[in-house]
Amino acid sequence: MSIAAQRDRVADEGGVDHGAVARRARVWGWWFVAEHRIRAMRAYVASWVAIGVGSPFLFLLGLGLGLGLLVDANQGAQGVDGVPYLVFIAPALSMATAMQTAAQENTYGVFGGFKWFPMFFAMNGTPIGPAHIAVGFQVSVLVRVLLPLVAFSAVMIVFGIGTATGALLLIPIGLLLATAAGFAVMAWVSTQTEDRGQLSFVERFVVVPLTLFSGTYFPLETLxxxxxxxxxxxxxxxxxxxxRSALYGAELPPVMLLVHLGYLVLVALVACLLSIRTFRRRLDK
Structure with a gap:
């Protein structure tokens, strides 16, 4: 008997209408998984809020009053991309934080769900399936990413960095990036059965290089x-x-707007499907 059939059989037993519960879980199972993880976050909510709110302020203050002053003094009135360095770097820092947070949550969190505290196997023993688990986990990661994104936007609005509307638009852009990066990391980590130190490679040899060579601190064309x-x-x-286009109106042809959005959506969808496939292989054995 397949695992799905066993779940149906268990769901139909007893005096409670387990069939209805099972059907509800098949629709909302992803949210049940996300809710479980969000509730677990309450254990470290103080540090989560402190880091999520404090980091944007310190990043922008340090780079704006430190490196930014040197760059602006050297570049003159034209600045970088036609704006002061702080305005140029602010949206990229917001995006980099979203990517780093999503990657970190999907590294040891996903691996631990299979290996150290195998909650994924426990969830899969209910009407909740592998797709629910993968998607629900990612939704909880987006909740985790949302706080620093909101904090970055708030700091930009308070200090007049770019436009207020542009600062708010950074939030959905950052969530889309976090989805793409998160599922990409999840797709690989979910294939790992033993930790021999390779999990730390994600931060050292993927996240950090991408942050340095993706036009974060300087235009890509200068490389x-x-x-x-x-x-x-x-x-x-x-x-x-x-x-950058949203925050201060950096020139972005319509075709490139579609390319940037399309690429992020494509990565998110492909990585999501790969993650679900790997989850199903490991859980439905």
């Missing part, structure tokens, strides 16, 4: 031509370009 491809395949670069 040697043979390094431009890193930015082209990086979801961070596409999100940063969208963010």
């Amino acid at each position: 040697p031509a043979f390094l431009h491809w890193i930015g082209w395949i990086s979801p961070l670069w596409h999100a940063a370009e969208l963010g």
Whole structure:
């Protein structure tokens, strides 16, 4: 008997209308998983809020009053991309934080769900299926990412960095980036059955290089031509370009707007399908 059939059989037993409960779980199972993780976050909500709110302020203050002053003094009135360095870097920092947070949550969180505290197997023993688990986990990650994104936008609005409308638009752009990066990391981590130190490679050899070579701290065009491809395949670069266009009106042809959005959506969809496929293989054995 398949695992799905066993779940149906268990659901139909007893005096409670377990069939209705099972049908509800098949529709809203992803939210049940997300709610479980969101409730678990309450254990470290103080540090979560402190880091999520404090980091944007310190990043923008440090780079704006430190490195930004040096860059602006050297560049003169034209600044970088026609704006002060702080305005240029602010949307990219917001996007980089969203990507880093999503990658971190999907590394040890996903691996632990299979290996160290195998809650995924427990969830799969209910009417909740592998697709629910993968999607629900990612929804909870977006909740985690939302706080720093809102904090970044709030700091930009308070200090007059760009436009208020543009600062608010950074939130959905950052969530789209976090979805793409999160599912991409999840798709790989969910294939790992043992931790031999390779999980730390995600941060060291993927997230950090992408942050450095995706036009975060300087325009991509200033890099040697043979390094431009890193930015082209990086979801961070596409999100940063969208963010700059939203925040201060950086020039962005309509075709490139579609390219940036399309690339992020494509990565998110493909990585999501790969994640669900791997989850199903590991859980429905």
